[in-house]
Amino acid sequence: MKDKRKEAIALSYQSDNEAAPKVVAKGEGYIAENIMEKAKDSQVPIQEDATLVELLSELNINEQIPEELYHVVAEVFAFIYKADKDYKA
Secondary structure (H helix, E strand, C coil): CCCCCCEEEEEECCCCCCCCCEEEEEEECHHHHHHHHHHHHCCCCCCCCHHHHHHHCCCCCCCECCHHHHHHHHHHHHHHHHHHHHHHC
16 A cells, blocks of 8 residues: 655744735645755744645645634644743743
């Protein structure tokens, strides 16, 4: 059985000028590994959630997440906030 290729989605959210988070990068295989490496190099926490990646992979680059995904993505941002807070402590 062939392993499924790794996928990654990068989100950005600037609450002062955006209504919702948007997809800023996405890819699979080498591109996914590159996205994750850049996140690690920049000390951006990584949340691994195959189901969320599958849902977000339907979106285009610079497309805001749909309202029905707000709750799930809010949980991811809460995880990142906590990870960042723990890192700085």
